[in-house]
Amino acid sequence: MSAIAGRVADFLNQYPPFNYLAYEDLTAIAKAIRVVSIEKNKTLFQINDTLHDSFYVVASGVVNLMVVSDAEESLLNKCYPGDIFGLRPFFAKNNYMMTAKAREESIVYAIPINAFRPYLAKNSDVLNFFLESFASNTKNPEESRRNLMSDNVSYNESPAEMQYFQTLSYNKAPLKVSPAAIIKDCAQQMTDNMMDSVIVTAQNHPIGIVTDMDLRTKVATGRYPITVTVDRIMSSPVITVPENVSLAEAQLLLLKNNVSHLCVTQDGSEKSEIKGVISQRDLVVAQASNPGVLIKEIKKSKTPADLRSVRGKLTDLIQASLQKNIPLTHVNNISGEITLAIVRRSVELAILDLGSPPARFAWLSIGSQGRKEQLLLTDQDSILVFEDVAAEKYRDVKNYFLNLAKKVTGTLEYVGYAPCPNGHMASNMLWCKSVSDWIKQYQGWMMRPGDGNDIASIFFDYEIAFGEQKIEEAITDAIFTDVLKRTSFFDYLGNDALRKPPPLTFFKKFYVEEEGENRDRFDIKTRALMPLIDGARLLVLGQNIRGINNTYQRYKQLAMEEPRRAEVYLNCAEAFLTLSKFRALEGLKYDHSGQFINLEELSKTDREKLKNALAPLKELEELIKDKFRLTQFS
Structure with missing residues (x-):
């Protein structure tokens, strides 16, 4: 038994966090380990199984971690020798939320939780490894390899997992x-x-x-x-x-x-x-107050006041997550899912009030909501698309949907999302129309951009919040079937992206507002974020990449599509996250949009971090000029 324990200890000692432990401690743990053989395609545990008393390390073979997505089992991660999985018993008491299935004949080490727990207590490196790995959802803090496969399902599958990063409310007046x-x-x-x-x-x-x-x-x-x-x-x-x-x-x-x-x-x-x-x-x-419960609350909401209460809890969750340095991509998507749920319920409440719709339709959130980048209570942007109906019914059908949209936008305004100052909302008769009319609208924007038919580029960032998926797909098909034919469209978007005011002076000083209530503040939205957002939109349209609306994800996908330019795209992706966090923290601190940053309140380190995040903008500008052959700007 001691010889086997020694071999197990030697194996584990190659991988974090076990290599943080003293060898005699590792040997003691190894004596409690069970060796488990799993035949090909056999499962170790399945979704909804009761939690085991152990977590697992792959000794040989490959174990797939599977989740259910859209009623089908989808692969989340592959665990190779040295990878850890099945950590849920450390963090939760509810059943497993994924399936562990052997891709080939495999051997795993089952490490009893009770045997391992004392070493968490006396070794902060091991504890931090587990917490950080769980927080970053399968990312190894060592960054050398994905060693730890968390049972925390990705944001799409289990928003409830964000509960583990909330700051707690507790008794602040103890006896x-x-x-x-x-x-x-x-x-x-x-x-x-x-x-x-x-x-x-x-x-x-x-x-x-x-x-x-x-x-x-x-x-x-x-x-x-x-x-x-x-x-x-x-x-x-x-x-x-x-x-x-x-x-x-x-x-x-x-x-x-x-x-x-x-x-x-x-x-x-x-x-x-x-x-x-x-x-x-x-x-x-x-x-x-965790996201899973918040979404359940939204579904049960009966009034705008109920939804407003949930949105307040979301703000608290976002603030706590940013303070705990939860990855911004995760926070964005959790926030995006909850925001979409609020919009969806607002539509449902309006339908309950008005009666059944006279035609099928889709409510699309556009702009920052459509990109799932709305951490703050900024203004709402939306469009409504209803199916084509007979000419004699068109007016009555449109009137119904305009009334519906007015109720929805009114509810969202009460929740805290201000009306769009440019009127980009479904309650505006310009942005509430049939599929055919919307297709003509998009074709007009692409054929004659700026020709007395001013294009609002945020209309190309959309996410369905309620209604018929096929209607959204019809809009997407129309855009991507036509877009590559439109050179003038790319000229317009390219010039518009490059027309944004620069963030830094020739001497690398921040351009700040010269007058008004925001004097001496830095406009992080217009000078830093919008060029990245506009650039990403332009580039994915140019590459005919559909179905990806989020700016960070757009740059990550572009890096895969164009390996020779991958460095620029990845730099832009990271810059977007850094700048977004600066804006979110500013907005949460002062309860406003976070658009204008008070540089005087930033530490020297943060000012340098902000300045460094602006560096990729120049690279992006040169890439856009070269890719779309833009030499002069209107």
């Missing part, structure tokens, strides 16, 4: 007593205040905790009389955490330390001021 307090008095105080714990303190530093469990197991059983001091029954030392602890961290700390409460202190240590206490109940309550 505190001295070590000399009498148990009877302490119990009475807990009863009077309807609390299940009391912190035992010395100089406002936590030295112990007494919970309902202590009173039941140590006093009610007769082990200690109610007349002795609380220091006789307190649990000590107290597990302490900082004020911005996430649900993931709190949950993992409760599990690995086998406790029911955490003490929040100013700096997270037991030698600093007490700020609150977190109980298991707080974790349960936190579930009510």
Whole structure:
């Protein structure tokens, strides 16, 4: 047995996070490991199976991780030797959300959670590896290879997983007593205040905790009389955490330390001021604000006020996620899904009020909503497309949908999405029409851009929020069938993309506003983000890449389509994320659109980071000029 354990330990020692452990610890873990053989196409666990008591490492062969997408099983990841999977028991108590199936005859090591948990407690590198890997959804912090395959399904499949990165709400006025307090008095105080714990303190530093469990197991059983001091029954030392602890961290700390409460202190240590206490109940309550629950709330909403309440919770979720450095791509898509759900429910409420539609239709969110890039409560943009109807019915059908759109846009305005100042909304009769009329509209934009028929390029960024998918597909087919024939269209879009004011002066200083309420502030939307957004749209249309609306994803796809220009595209993708985060943080801080950045409030490091993110704009400009042969600008 010891020889086998040694071979297992030697194998694991090649891969993080096991190589962070002392070899004798790794050997001890290896002695508890079970070796499991899986035949080809056999499963180790399936979706909705009860959680196992172990997580797994592939020793040989290949294990596929599968999820259900659109009623079909889809491959999420392939796990090769050294890859870790099946981590859900560490982070959640609900059943598995994916299937682990052997692609070929495979051997895996089953590592018991209870045997491994103590090493999380004493090795911060191992703990951080698990938390960071879970947070970034299968990304290895080492960046050398994908070693850890999280059971956290991608944002499309399980928005509820974002709950693990929320900052917790907890009791910020905990009961505190001295070590000399009498148990009877302490119990009475807990009863009077309807609390299940009391912190035992010395100089406002936590030295112990007494919970309902202590009173039941140590006093009610007769082990200690109610007349002795609380220091006789307190649990000590107290597990302490900082004020911005996430649900993931709190949950993992409760599990690995086998406790029911955490003490929040100013700096997270037991030698600093007490700020609150977190109980298991707080974790349960936190579930009510996770994305999965928010979407369920949206579906049950009966009034605009209900939807407004959910949108407020989404803002809190976005802010907490950005503070915890959750990847912005993940946050964008979670936010996008919830926003689309709000729009969808707004349409459903309008239909409930007006009665069944007289024709099939599609409600398309356009602009930042259509790109799933709307983290802030900026204005709403939308169009409505209804199926072609007989000429004599057209007017009545259009009137119905205009009334519907007015109700929907009114609801969204109440939720917090201001009307588009340019009138780009389905409630505008110009942007509510039949499939044939919309196809003519798009063809007109592409044939005669700028010829008294001003094009709004955001109309080429859309996502269906409600209605018939085939109607959206008809619009897409019409655009991509016609677009490559239109040289003048690309000239117009190219010149429009390059016409944006530059972000930096010749001497690499930020161009700031010279007058008005935003004087001396940097317009990050117009000078930095819009050139990247416009450039990505232009390039995917030019490459006939359909179905990808998000700016970051557009650049990633372009890098795959054009390997020789991949570096420029990838630089633009990362710049877009960096700039978007600057804008989101500014907007959340001041509760506005975040368009204008106060450079004076940025640290020197952040100013340099912002400036470095602007560098790809010049590369993008040169690429667009070369690709579309643009030499003069109108």
